[in-house]
Amino acid sequence: MRTLISTGAVMTAAAFSLLTAPAAHATPPGDNGTVKIHDATTGEELRKNEPHVCSFYLDAFGFDGGQEVDWKIVEMPPTGTKGKVADNGSLTLDGEGHGRTDDRTLPDGHYKLIWNFDGEHGKAKHKVFWTECEDDGEPSGQPTGTPSQQPSGEPSEAPTDEPTSSASPSTA
Template identity: 65%
Template sequence: MRTLPAACAVTAAAAATLLLPTAAFASPPGDNGTVKIHDAETGEDLKENDPHVCEFYLDAFGFDDQQDVDWKIVQWPPTAEVKGKLAKSGSIVLDDEGHGRTEDMTLPDGHYKLIWNFEGENGRAKHKVFWTDCEDDTPSSPSPSTSTSASPTPSESASTPASPTPSNSSATPTESSGTTPNGSATPTTPAPGPKDDKGDKDGSLAETGASVVGISLAALALLAGGAALIWRRKSHQH
């Protein structure tokens, strides 16, 4: 009967011995969390780390509830003017699930190191190194030749009045007006007057008739002279 209790005691002692290493290697409260560098466009529920950022924030996961955190960011080689020189710092209180995030922030382009100290830490502070590079994200300024408003085209800014076309009622220069289209005077040509019927009959037609009559009389005289000459010859022959 005494053997059974003794055996139970030995078994319990052996079990406790097996559990001791597990408890010894378990992380103490407060040191179980992690912190990430997040690009400003990365969701805070994602546990990824963004080592190259422009605008960014710090995002913590898995810490104890309501833990107080003090953090700082220092300059780090190879771009640091002075290694460990403070660049930015702040504090935050995590929520009931040990989660929290800072406000978005920016730093001059370079290499930095985050040092994350929290209440109740038993080991070292959490660390992260990262780069900031905003040069590629800077919008290019417009060239001097680019205008903010479109210049109106000639057709939009001013309408060209149509050239007046001469109408039928406008006066056109004639020979009797005495002026040319540019206003200079020109000699006028008298318009022909009415025909003189009397002049036509007594003038050029009369002269033409007289010449015809003269020619006719001369022809008759020649014919008469010829006839007389022929008659004389016949008379001498008889």
């Protein structure tokens, strides 16, 4: 009978400690967040990566509150020199482990984000992405020439329902 009571007491103590453990320790500190590339027009609530952008920002969520992050963006082949730094910066995440950079732009090309942070246990987090912006600044499908302000001669004849006499002779 004594064994049953002491086993029950151990089980009760274990259950009690699980119920009273703080929720903040549900995941150990360190590599528990993610970072995404977002188009500058995308809201921060989207947690999907957007690997093809023009103007963009880096969006982090799910990290430990107040984590310090150092990031860099390096060029990647086929458009750049592997590992050449194109942009870099640092960021302090808020109390909920969220943060975002200002909007960024890079020349058209292939890049890799490398995300290092305090408490990192493994390799840095990373994302590979492409930037592509329209260089000419004009909407596609629009003529690129300047319209003439002068008429190009006499007006043409009014259309008729009569066929023209310049039809090709048929061959039989």
